[in-house]
Amino acid sequence: MSRVKWVALSLAILVVLLLLIAPGALAHVDPVATGDAHLQGPSGSHLFGTDLLGRDVFSRTVYGARPVLIASFLGVLLATAAGVAIGVLGGVAPRRLNAVVMRMVDVFLALPVLLIALILIATAGSGVRSIVLAIGIAFTPGFARVVESSVRRLRTAEYVEAARVFGSTTLRTSWRHLLPNLLTEVVVLGSSAIGWGVLTATTLSFLGLGVRLPAPDWGSDLAAGATNLADAWWLSTFPGLAIMATILLANFSGDHLMRVLDPRAGIRLGRSFRTLATHLSRHGGDTAYESA
């Protein structure tokens, strides 16, 4: 990977971490505090302008990241774990059990996300937790389907048969051979699912099913700005751009992870960090750019 890409990706991940842990470090204005300047365009004091109630749009965009990112990350994580487990189970199961498991997966695949979210919110109340669950449940069947077909393919791979020949149990083979070789696929799938998760989370809050107002959130802010789009373009545009940037970042880092995780690429994390460390100690910190 080129140095420019490496630096860009590291910076982007740093920003994401800051957005999650300490949004106050990026935006100093309270996102909920109303002000006198209503519907002001972007300026030096308000980078992204202000909304109807005079709240700072930049600050709201920064603080609005957390619910969306948490919902999509955790939701996709949940879906990945459940989907891989179900997919591997279906893949190694005998034909009957496989049929039962996979038809149930098909039924869940047919459920609309909105319906799942509505049911959850009706029973567990609205909020990030319900959205995480909704995304998790809605995305699980997709993962399960892809993983199951990959496991079916891998099961006839010669190295899996070789493991059977020396008496490896099904559980052990799944853990030592199937899972590691599914990794690449799951990572790619997961990173694009984070993009979909962000879209789903914002759509749900756009529809008013997400975090409760006046707390900042990309989806609900986008919705709020939609009515004023003609005379205040900045209201919807900036949360929209933030959503776009997140999805792009998720896909880029997925591609990169895939390459790092493939042993054939010859990149080994341990080795990379060791060389980086020796470079730094030899030339001092200012050569970090080159050695990266």
Place this chain on the structure above:
Amino acid sequence: MSLLEVTGLRTEIDTPQGRIRPVDGVSFSVDAGETLGVVGESGSGKTMTGMSIMRLLPPGGSIAAGSIRLDGHELTSLDEPAMRRLRGSELAMIFQDPMTSLNPVRTIGSQLREAYRIHVDGSRAAATARATEVLGLVGMPRPRERLDDYPHQLSGGMRQRVMIALGLMCEPKLLIADEPTTALDVSIQAQILTLIDDLKAQLSMGVLLITHDMGVIAEYADRVAVMYGGQVVEQSGVRELFEAPRHRYTEALLAAMPTLELDRNAELATIPGSPPKLTDLVPGCRFAPRCAFAQDDCRRTDPALTGGGHLHACFHPADDSGSTMAVKASRTFAKEPRGADALVQLFDVHKRFKVRSKRPFAAKRAVQAVSGVTLTIAAGETLGIVGESGCGKTTLGRMLVGLERPTNGSVSFDGRDLSAQTRTGFRKRRRDLQMMFQDSAAALDPRMTVAALIAEPLVAQGVGTRRERRRAVRELLAAVGLPLEAAERYPHEFSGGQRQRIAMARALALRPKVIVADEPVSALDVSVQAQILNLMRSLQERYGQTYVVISHDLSLLKYLADRIGVMYLGRLVELGAGEDVYNAPRHPYTAGLIEAIPAPESAKNRAAATRSTGLGGELPSAIDPPSGCHFRTRCPLATERCAAEIPVLQPSEGLHAVACHHPLTTQVLTPAR
């Protein structure tokens, strides 16, 4: 003037690893009505030479220097549209795999017609007539009806005939055949190569026959160019080459082949190391790092082709002084008395696979992969199983190690029936029954280090502590001749031969009593094959395990195996000591198989070697096999009795047994043990 003249051809390809030169200064010529054999290992540039002539280079590839003249016209200066007009009309090419070279969703007829109408301005009817004619020419039965077939409806041999027909539609002047028979069985290989040879004379084409197989060259080429590392290192008439090879590489290559008259107890001559990687070539002679005769001048300067009629690029060529590639036969294997105890017993083993039909109410059908094999394998012996693809030899091997369970019959090991055991009991039993797979690249998990791979059987069986396993890995690496540093690396970092060594070490980890090796060397280059075969034999001497070697290659088994079993369509048709099966085959099928093998010896005496295609026809379908003797449809001796009555193999005390109503020879040369 020759039909094709290639001078100083140099092809370059830009790859992510840098610019490589797969073809580096190659010169040769082909006359009309002549076959030039181009022989070499993987990466020698033989395919790229053919592709350069056709100008079908991969992305980033270009011809950097040299000239290619066809009938006196320069091809390198032609633009792409002009080249396109030549391809298919003047120049034709046949590829290795006829399945991927034919479009699966279009009929044979439409593909043949297309090949014709691109170059000839004719009507559809004229194209159909021509297609029928050419299909007849390549020996396709009922060509008119075949025009409406799709590629998948034809067998591999028939598909390759269609590929040849495709090439011949416009009567090309030059036919480039790139490993035309590597994907085919030996009996079909003989049919296809003879066909190409006949067509060459009939149409007075020039043929460029690209192959890795010296036997094919010996029987079907008029002249030979040997390639190594992108260069032609030796070029001469086929007889001169086989009688007195000059280049040390050719000499070593010929010595490394397991041949018919080879002494079983002698170690095979090997070429150390592996073929050069084009990304990092050494200066000087490219064979120098592997050559026992290399001097300082070899490592400094690249030798040029010299020597008049018998060209060779070598500073210290082989002569009559007697010293050959020195590694030859430095030791012999002890002729150990094989134990007579029966270790594995197969009794009337059957295996059926259900075939699901696409139509919902069609009758259920089954493929009879193995039908009624009874066999005893003695401790410490090497049993070879030979047969064409689809004969059930691989299924038999898989049943031996418990990857498949027999539908009927029993496999017992050490007196205990494997299928009668509980799951956990059977898992423990697996310690004694191990397998080596054909493609070691696929059989080694790409995400595990070599140390983890070799230790895995021990971990799975719960053998030893972590430290003991580490020591076992070190021992095994040394035993198979790999450096200790290999332990921390991943399989993709090794060459094919080294990977097969890793697979061997893993198979040995549990110290099994039986190792089933399914085509252990068929994916390897000839020069590397010999190393693995020697290794297998020396490890057997050391650890005393029993081998069951499954292969399509009879000459390999004759070298490796004490006894050979011949399979045909699920049945064992002949079983006997290797020498006997080879020298005095009793089943007509075995005799046909032996005849079909192209032998290097035939180059020395072309006239006397009556070229026989061995077996006619192809393997019938295993879904509904012929009644009685399965082989009767291809057998020259078949009578009515063969259709009515199934011949039985009588294993009488390990003697040379045959399942045939009309066996060829009745004398038994030697008792097997």
